[in-house]
Amino acid sequence: MTHADFAPVPAAPLPVSDPREFYDQLAGDYHLMFRDWWASSRRQGEILGGLLARHDVQPPATVLDCTCGIGTQALPLAMRGYRVVGSDYSAAAIARATEVAADRKIPIRLVEADVRRLGEVISSSFDAVVSFDNSLPHLLTDADLAAALTSIHDRLASGGLFVGSIRDYDALVRERAGGVMPGVVSVGGEPRIYGQAWQWDEQMRTVRIHMFILRQQDGEWRTVVRSTTFRALRRAELTTALTAASFTDIEWVDPAPDGYYQPVVTARA
Numbered sequence: 561m562t563h564a565d566f567a568p569v570p571a572a573p574l575p576v577s578d579p580r581e582f583y584d585q586l587a588g589d590y591h592l593m594f595r596d597w598w599a600s601s602r603r604q605g606e607i608l609g610g611l612l613a614r615h616d617v618q619p620p621a622t623v624l625d626c627t628c629g630i631g632t633q634a635l636p637l638a639m640r641g642y643r644v645v646g647s648d649y650s651a652a653a654i655a656r657a658t659e660v661a662a663d664r665k666i667p668i669r670l671v672e673a674d675v676r677r678l679g680e681v682i683s684s685s686f687d688a689v690v691s692f693d694n695s696l697p698h699l700l701t702d703a704d705l706a707a708a709l710t711s712i713h714d715r716l717a718s719g720g721l722f723v724g725s726i727r728d729y730d731a732l733v734r735e736r737a738g739g740v741m742p743g744v745v746s747v748g749g750e751p752r753i754y755g756q757a758w759q760w761d762e763q764m765r766t767v768r769i770h771m772f773i774l775r776q777q778d779g780e781w782r783t784v785v786r787s788t789t790f791r792a793l794r795r796a797e798l799t800t801a802l803t804a805a806s807f808t809d810i811e812w813v814d815p816a817p818d819g820y821y822q823p824v825v826t827a828r829a
């Protein structure tokens with residue numbers, strides 16, 4: 561075999577560091593991280609709906625999903641009868657969520673907003689605010705995390721409920737986790753491989769993730785690599801930050817076989 565047997569490898573896109581740019585670029589492919597995104601989305605709606613109901617937040621209560629992305633939690637909550645506003649600072653993610661909502665005739669309001677400054681775009685208050693699947697760890701500094709939690713607190717009615725989920729960084733740091741093992745999924749005869757490689761900083765305070773999506777389409781394999789950084793936000797750190805932002809009744813729920821796949825925190829405004 562000679563070099564001539566190999567097609568030239570296209571240059572990989574430069575890694576992006578701004579999470580907004582990362583999610584703008586990822587929006588069209590976001591579902592590829594799941595075996596079946598819509599099935600997972602509905603399951604997440606069921607779990608989150610159950611959790612809200614156990615905290616006396618029942619439809620038609622008002623819910624703000626302040627880091628809604630393409631609508632993984634916001635859309636199924638709206639389908640369950642909650643009056644939902646979904647916000648995110650990725651314009652492409654909001655555009656995709658809007659498309660899915662229109663296709664599936666789901667009543668929901670979707671707006672672009674930075675979680676650190678929700679009040680600039682959203683003036684009403686809510687019975688619950690949710691932020692799921694490891695969104696808050698994109699806020700890398702204490703100041704940004706504090707701004708986000710204060711902004712969330714300001715959007716809650718008195719006694720309103722905050723529910724958030726983050727990766728279990730306490731365990732991941734202990735294990736010095738290396739990433740997400742690649743897995744192969746085949747949908748409609750088109751296989752794809754998804755995985756992540758993680759690079760921790762020396763103190764293990766942040767982790768840079770490199771996300772690989774390999775897809776076979778029309779007989780050709782294509783690879784996309786995208787990178788972004790998360791703060792390795794420990795539970796105790798988030799508890800302290802929630803307390804500083806005037807939240808009370810802070811409780812953590814561990815992942816359970818029939819529950820969400822990340823630790824979930826609940827708190828009252």
Ligand SMILES: C[S@@+](CC[C@H](N)C(=O)[O-])C[C@H]1O[C@@H](n2cnc3c(N)ncnc32)[C@H](O)[C@@H]1O
Pocket residue numbers: 579580583626627628629630631632633647648649650653673674675676691692693694695696698699
């Ligand atoms: C891992 S995704 C989760 C999205 C959604 N909850 C889901 O499960 O599909 C993290 C989301 O947080 C959003 N995000 C990160 N920083 C943000 C900020 N400062 N303001 C608003 N959204 C932010 C990103 O744009 C992205 O959509």
